[in-house]
Amino acid sequence: MRVLLVDDEVELVSTLAERLDMRGIAATWVSDYRAALEAVEKEAFDIGLLDVRLPEMNGLELKRLIEARRPGMKFIFLTGHGSEEDFKACTAESGKEYYLIKPVQIEVLMAKLNEIAQS
């Protein structure tokens, strides 16, 4: 499974990528939307794990741009915000099962990735 992680908190996203790698997930991390778009141009990913509140572009907008380049890619939104507004916006995009609130336990994330990959 190839996963693209996008979050502006570099320490978070790099550590999470390492932990996913240890569990057999080919994880690539980037910290802004430009790098995310470059990554999907170069490589096909199965799932994108996107922070909702990214600098200069929110995760929902980024998802739409990635989908235009890589139709069929699936997404999980990860947020520290946990606001009703974010929840509604994200679940309107992809269903409430694809919305996780930081901090997330790795077992929960792994279960979600496997579930989405098999769906």
Add this chain to the structure above:
Amino acid sequence: MHNEDDTADTLGLHFFGNMTASISHEIKNALAIINENGGLLGDLVLLMEKGRPLDPERLKTMSGNIRRQVQRADDIIRRLNRFAHSAHEPATSIDVREIFDFTTALAARLATMKGVTMTIAPGPPVQMEVRPFQLENLLWLCLKHLFVVTEGSQSVEFAVAESGADILISLRFGTDLPVAEIGARVAREGQPLLAALQAKMQIDTSVLQLKIPKKLED
């Protein structure tokens, strides 16, 4: 959301809500990094038990990461605590640059999200007697409407000068910004605050200026 009937107190509540939501997001990020570093430590110990050597340098790095994030969260919570107390602080004599420092620290994450760089022009202390929360709120409204109208990387510099019995607060924006629109939005939403602070607003090509008495008249 706001409406024409908002009072300074209602605006203060909106301000408080915006800031605490942003602050809670920052704390969540610090916790998430601590969570991942703690989790990675557990992963590495499991691997060590299976025979993979554990590099002491990795442990030092993770320990440093955790300590740094604890410090970050502590700084954020101190700021939140100061902010919470400022909401009911009476008028007090304060250096305006302290208000700039605090407001820009509160708004830092939201500014980063919008690609806005905030700076404070250097200069000698400028004292005024004001309810800090109200001035912070007015400056936040200026930033909030800048964030609404900006579409790319932008900058804003906060400056202050004395002018007789008044102080002049200037927000100098980068190029190509509709400063008049920002001013109109601030005037509309912030009218109760402008009245409470007895502030007058002036708009130049790239500068929004607030003229406020150093000491409010009764």
